[in-house]
Amino acid sequence: MSKGITSRAEDYSQWYNDLVIKADLAEYSAVRGCMVIKPYGYAIWERMQAILDKRFKETGHSNAYFPLFIPKSFFSKEASHVEGFATECAVVTHYRLKNDGHGQIVVDEEAKLEEELIVRPTSETIIWNTYKGWIESYRDLPILVNQWANVVRWEMRTRLFLRTAEFLWQEGHTAHATAEEAIAETEQMLEVYADFAENTLAVPVVRGRKTENERFAGALETYCIEALMQDGKALQAGTSHFLGQNFAKAFDVKFTSKEGKQEYVWASSWGVSTRLMGALIMAHSDDQGLVLPPKLAPIQVVIVPIYRTEEEKANVDGFVDKLQAELKGKGISIKYDDRDTQRPGFKFAEWELKGVPVRVAVGARDMQNGTVELARRDTQRKETVAQEGLAGRIEGLLEEIQQNIYQKALGFRSAHTTEVHSYEEFKDVLENKGGFVSCHWDGTVETEKRVKEETKATIRCIPLDSVEEEGTCIFTGKPSKRKVLFAKAY
C-alpha cells in the first residue's frame, strides 16, 4: 500500500482503490461504471450470501426470481418511486441489430420496442405486479420472498463495490395483511442485517430510521444500519423499508379479510448489496492490506511450508496432512500454500494482503522441535507454539480474532462519535475530526438541506435507541425532541 490508512481524506480514495485491486477482489471492466468481481472477491461475497441466506430461511423466507426488465408503464405507477429512480435508469428501446452495409453493426430502427423496458434498478414494481396474481385472500398472506439478483443504476460517478452502475444484491419483498405485521417484518429484517454486520462482518452499526429527505422512494418509513469507515465517513450498509400500502394501491393488490372485506395489502422491502464488501474493506483494513473477520474469510488458515529439500518437504507434508484433517473436522477452512514457484516471504506478504486471519508456517526446524510459527493477521503478532493441540488453539484464536476486530472497530466508532451543542462545534468536528456527530435538529427538510449544502454532512439516521428529550436545533435554535446522527457519507 502506498498510502497509509491515516493519510489525508483525498488520498483515501486512492488507497482504497489500490487495496481492492491488489488484494485481487475486483477491477474496473471495459464497461464504464461496471466492475469485474474477481474469484477471491466473489468468494467473500458468496460467504456473505450463504450466511444471510441461511438467516432469511430461518426467518421464514423463500427465494424466487423475477425479470431483469421492467415495462416502463409499471415503473410509472408509483409516483414517488419513479421520481426517485428516473434519473438513473438504463432503458432498452430496441431488440435487434443489423449490418449497415459498411461493415458496421447498428441498431435496427425498425426493431423499436412498442414499450421501452427499464433494466431494474430495484424490483418493487415487477414484483408487485406479480403479487397481484398471487393474492386473493388473507389465507395467501404473508408472502415472504427474497431475490438474489443484479440491478442497474446509471450512476454518474462510481467506485469499486461502493457505487457501481451494476451491482449484486438481495431484495426481500413481503406482503402482509396488517400494517403491524409489515412493520414487524421491516424491523425484524433490520435486526437480521445489524446482527450480520456486527457478528459476522465485525462492523458495528447504528440502527436507525431515515429522515423524510433520505427515505426510499415509495416508502413510509426507511430503517437503516449505518457504519463508520476508518476515514471518518459513514456508510449506509443496509436498508429495510415499510412501504405501507403504496405499492398495493399502485398495483391494485387487494385481499379479502377474515371479515370478508376487500383490503389493500401491506408491504415491506429490504436489501443489502455488494456494498457490504466496501464496508468490510474500509472498516478493518490496514497498511498491510485486508483484514478479514474469521467468520467471513473464505480461507481462515493458510499454511506455508518452509523447506530446502524434497525430503524436508515430504516431512512437512506429513504433518500438514494431519493438521488439515483436524482443522477440517472443526469446520475450519484451510489453504496449504505449497506452491514451489514463490518463496515463503512472498507468500506471507500475499496472504496478509488478502486478509487471511491465521497463518501457520512450518519448516524443518519446527519439525525437529515439534513446533510451528503461528501468526495472526489482526495484530500482526506471531509466536512459536507446540504442534501438540494446535488445531484447538487455532480454533480459539479464530474466535479471539473475530472479537478483537469487532472491538477495535467499535472503539474507533466510539472515539469518532461526538455530541455537539452548537453549529460552530458541529462544523469544527466535521472539518477536523470526522465521524458521527450527534446533535439536535428541528425536524425540517429545509434545515437538513441547508446543513448539507454548507457542510456536506447529511443526517445518517435517527437512532432507534435515541431518547426523547428537550433540546434546540443547532442550526435554527428551534425546539427539538431528540438527537440525530449527522456525518459525511459515501
Next chain:
RNA sequence: CGGGGUGUAGCGUAGCCCGGUAUCGCGCCACAUUUGGGAUGUGGAGGUCGUAGGUUCGAAUCCUGCCACCCCGACCA
C-alpha cells in the same frame, strides 16, 4: 452535464518545450544459485507512442478534429 487533468509494453513511467522509430522500474519467460518476511545473477520476449488527418525528407515530439479514461462537483445503496 459543468470545472480540471491524463493518454507511451500487462502495470507504473522518462522522452515532448528544442522533430531523427523510444528510457527506466515492476511484472513475464529461460537457466543457475536460493527458500524462517516481498531473493539474486545472467540471458530473453514484449510497443500501430489513444485515434484520424495535417505540416515535414522525417512526427511520441509541432498543428487540427475526434475518442477514451481519471479527479472535483450535482445524483446515489
